[in-house]
Amino acid sequence: xxxxxxxxxxxxxxxxxxxxxxxxxxxxxxxxxxxxxxxxxxxxxxxxxxxxxxxxxxxxxxxxxxxxxxxxxxxxxxxxxxxxxxxxxxxxxxxxxxxxxxxxxxxxxxxxxxxxxxxxxxxxxxxxxxxxxxxxxxxxxxxxxxxxxxxxxxxxxxxxxxxxxxxxxxxxxxxxxxxxxxxxxxxxxxxxxxxxxxxxxxxxxxxxxxxxxxxxxxxxxxxxxxxxxxxxxxxxxxxxxxxxxxxxxxxxxxxxxxxxxxxxxxxxxxxxxxxxxxxxxxxxxxxxxxxxxxxxxxxxxxxxxxxxxxxxxxxxxxxxxxxxxxxxxxxxxxxxxxxxxxxxxxxxxxxxxxxxxxxxxxxxxxxxxxxxxxxxxxxxxxxxxxxxxxxxxxxxxxxxxxxxxxxx
Numbered sequence: 542x543x544x545x546x547x548x549x550x551x552x553x554x555x556x557x558x559x560x561x562x563x564x565x566x567x568x569x570x571x572x573x574x575x576x577x578x579x580x581x582x583x584x585x586x587x588x589x590x591x592x593x594x595x596x597x598x599x600x601x602x603x604x605x606x607x608x609x610x611x612x613x614x615x616x617x618x619x620x621x622x623x624x625x626x627x628x629x630x631x632x633x634x635x636x637x638x639x640x641x642x643x644x645x646x647x648x649x650x651x652x653x654x655x656x657x658x659x660x661x662x663x664x665x666x667x668x669x670x671x672x673x674x675x676x677x678x679x680x681x682x683x684x685x686x687x688x689x690x691x692x693x694x695x696x697x698x699x700x701x702x703x704x705x706x707x708x709x710x711x712x713x714x715x716x717x718x719x720x721x722x723x724x725x726x727x728x729x730x731x732x733x734x735x736x737x738x739x740x741x742x743x744x745x746x747x748x749x750x751x752x753x754x755x756x757x758x759x760x761x762x763x764x765x766x767x768x769x770x771x772x773x774x775x776x777x778x779x780x781x782x783x784x785x786x787x788x789x790x791x792x793x794x795x796x797x798x799x800x801x802x803x804x805x806x807x808x809x810x811x812x813x814x815x816x817x818x819x820x821x822x823x824x825x826x827x828x829x830x831x832x833x834x835x836x837x838x839x840x841x842x843x844x845x846x847x848x849x850x851x852x853x854x855x856x857x858x859x860x861x862x863x864x865x866x867x868x869x870x871x872x873x874x875x876x877x878x879x880x881x882x883x884x885x886x887x888x889x890x891x892x893x894x895x896x897x898x899x900x901x902x903x904x905x906x907x908x909x910x911x912x913x914x915x916x917x918x919x920x921x922x923x924x925x926x927x928x929x930x931x932x933x934x935x936x937x938x939x940x941x942x943x944x945x946x947x948x949x
Contacts, residue, residue, distance in 0.1 A: 550660075550664045550722070550723060550725065551661060551664060551665060551673050551676065551677065553717075553718070553721045553722045554657060554660055554661070554677065554722060555676055555677055555679075555680035556680070556717070557617070557621070557714055557717060557718045557722065558657060558677055558680045558681050558684070559680040559681065559683055559684045560684065560710050560711070560713070560714045560717075561621060561624060561681075561684070561711065561714055562680070562681040562682075562683075562684030562685055562688065563683075563684035563685075563687055563688040563691070563710065564624065564628060564684075564688065564706075564707035564708075564710045564711050564714075565624070565647065565651070565684075565688065565707070566684055566685045566686075566687070566688025566689055566692070567688040567689065567691050567692030567695070567703050567706065567707045568628065568631055568647075568692060568703060568704065568707055569688075569689075571692055571693075571696065571703055572589055572590070572640065572644075575631075575634070575640060575700070576589060576637055576640055578700070579634065579635070579636060579637050579640065580637070581637035581640070585637050585641070588641065589637075589640055589641055589644055590644075590901070591898050591901075591902070592641050592644040592645050592648065593644045593645070593647055593648035593651065594648060594894045594895075594897040594898045595645075595648065595894070595898060596644070596645045596646070596647075596648025596649045596651075597648040597649070597651050597654075597890065597891075597894040598891050598894035598895055598898065599649070599891075600648070600649045601654070601655050601887040601888070601890035601891040601894060602745040602748070602749070602884060602887040602888050602891050603745065603887070604616050604620060604653050604655065604656050604883075604887055605655045605656060605659065605745075605883035605884040605885065605886055605887020605888065605890075606745055606883065606884045606887065607883075608653075608656045608659060608883035608887075609659075609880065609881060609882065609883040609884050612724045612725075613656050613657075613659060613660040613663065613724065613725045613883065614718070614722055614723065614724045614725070616653055616656045616883075617653055617656055617657065617660070617718060617722070618715055618718055618719055620649075620650045620651070620653030620656070621650065621653075621711055621714050621715045621718060622650070622711075622712075622715055623646055623647075623649055623650030624646075624647055624650035624651065624711050625650075625708045625711035625712045625715065626646055626650075626708075627643045627644070627645075627646035627647035627648075627649075627650060628643070628647070628704045628705075628707040628708035628711060629704065629705075629708045630642055630643035630646060630704075631643035631644075631647075631703075631704040631707075632701040632702075632703070632704025632705045632707075632708065633701060633704070643704075654890050655883060655886035655887035655888075655889060655890040656883055656886070656887070657677065658674060658677070658870050658873075658874065658886045659725075659874070659882045659883035659886045660725045661673045661674055661677060661874065662874030662877075662882050662886070663725035663882070664725045667874075667875055669816075670871040670874050670875070671815065671816070671819040671824050671827070671867055671868050671871035671872075672815060672816030672819060674867040674868075674870050674871050674874075675810075675811040675812065675815035675816060675863065675867040676811065676812055677867075678807075678811050678863070678866065678867050679807075679808050679811035679812040682804055682807045682808045682811065683804075683808055685800075685804055686800065686801060686804040686805070686808070689800070691703075691706070692706075692707075743881065743884075745884060745887075745888065748881065748884055748885055748888045749888055749891075752764050752765070752888065752892065757933065759876045759934075759935060760873060760876050760877050760885060762930060762933060762934060763869055763872050763873050763876070763889075763934065764873070764885075764888065764889045764892055765892075765930060766828065766832075766865075766869050766927050766930045766931055766934070767866065767869045767870070767873075767889050767892065767893055768889075768892035768893055768895065768896050769896070769923060769924070769926055769927050769930070770832065770835065770862075770865050770866065770869070770924055770927045771866075771893045771896040771897060771900075772896035772899065772900050772920075772923055773835065773836075773839060773900075773920040773921070773923035773924035773927070774835065774839075774858070774862055774900075774920070774924070775896060775897050775900035775901065776900040776901070776903065776904040776916055776919070776920040776923070777839050777842070777858070777904070777916070777917060777920045778900070778901070779900055779901030779902075779904040779905055779916075780901075780904045780905055780907075780908045780913075780916045780917075781799075781842075783905070783908055783913075784842070784843075784908070784913055784914075784917070785799070787913050788843075788913065789847075789848055789851070799855070802852065802855075803855060803856075803858065803859045804859070806856055806859040806860060806863075807859035807860075807862065807863050810859060810860055810863035810864070811863045811867065814863075815827070815863055815864065815867060815868075818830075818864065819868065819871075823936060824868040824869075824871050824872045824875075825872070825931070825934050825935075825936050827864045827865075827868040828864070828865055828868045828869055828872070828931045828934065829928060829931045829932060830864055831860075831861045831862065831863070831864030831865030831866075831868065832861070832865055832924055832925070832927040832928035832931050833861075833928055834857045834858075834860050834861035834864065835857065835858060835861025835862060835865060835924045835927075836861075836921045836922075836924040836925045836927075836928060837854075837857050837861075837921070838854055838855060838856070838857030838858040838860075838861055838921075839858065839917050839920040839921035839924060840917060840918055840920075840921025840922070841854040841857070841921075842854055842855060842914075842917045843913070843914030843917050843918065861924075865927070870886065870889070872934065873885060873886060873889060874886070904916040904920070907919065
């Protein structure tokens with residue numbers, strides 16, 4: 542496949558990812574307020590947040606397997622349609638449990654993240670995959686930056702307006718992807734599988750079991766790096782607002798500035814700098830640098846004496862995540878069996894979803910019971926473990942030497 546053809550496809554995928562994430566970001570900040578409006582108990586709000594990741598945890602490996610069997614494009618179209626349905630449920634929710642249902646449906650549709658990454662693995666040459674994954678994550682970060690502002694403004698029209706706008710955007714996204722996004726791997730269509738030399742495909746349970754059974758193997762190690770790194774990062778995200786309120790008097794009216802600042806840095810890193818870093822240091826070098834920066838940023842938050850110092854320290858976090866996560870996923874696309882690429886990336890996303898469920902639960906408990914700075918120190922230590930794991934990742938040259946055909 543010509544690189545220009547692949548990059549054109551990725552630009553379409555980026556646009557779809559941007560709109561999809563913007564719709565989700567419109568809804569997420571409003572969820573606690575809608576829950577309180579419907580007289581939800583405080584404990585239910587936590588489960589509403591976690592329910593999205595629980596649904597994604599359950600659906601990600603299945604979406605990956607479906608995409609390996611029937612193609613990336615159908616899986617993405619169905620996932621986007623499911624997200625639109627979830628937004629409609631949110632718009633017309635009249636009980637707290639309807640909000641939980643909306644999050645479950647949205648999470649199930651959001652389980653196609655691994656499918657989108659597998660699309661990159663199909664459409665982009667190996668040397669450009671980390672750069673392309675960085676662009677894809679930059680598109681999602683742009684959606685995260687813009688979505689909350691649109692959602693807040695939409696509430697002036699009515700409580701149902703944000704959900705209806707998000708659903709409309711998502712349905713438009715389905716049409717856009719159906720019209721412009723081609724299948725990335727047509728050789729995997731069922732009608733052609735008899736002649737496609739892709740080899741046997743294991744069940745999802747076998748891929749999951751391998752991650753536990755052989756954690757030092759190439760792909761399982763990368764999945765653990767991704768999951769443990771996500772645990773550290775999401776632990777910080779779960780208590781950051783509480784810490785900023787306690788330490789610097791930040792409120793719901795001013796916390797948006799932190800999201801714009803960190804989101805802007807992440808966008809610049811992923812869209813403009815990541816590719817150059819990979820060209821210079823390779824994916825393995827970039828993963829190691831990302832882990833170090835993220836660990837220092839997390840552990841340094843409680844040490845910042847003022848807002849200016851906090852801005853300097855917290856900048857390490859979007860820089861670290863921009864280096865760590867896309868490069869890890871890129872290496873998975875290189876080293877996973879081609880016939881299982883979507884499935885393996887789905888398993889990676891499932892492990893990441895487990896981390897997202899666990900992280901805010903333990904971090905808020907530690908914040909309350911052990912001290913406001915403790916979650917950040919522990920999160921930094923957790924990500925330091927990622928750095929140790931990263932130094933065990935074999936460089937691409939060693940993999941090619943050991944498996945010259947598989948890594949070509």
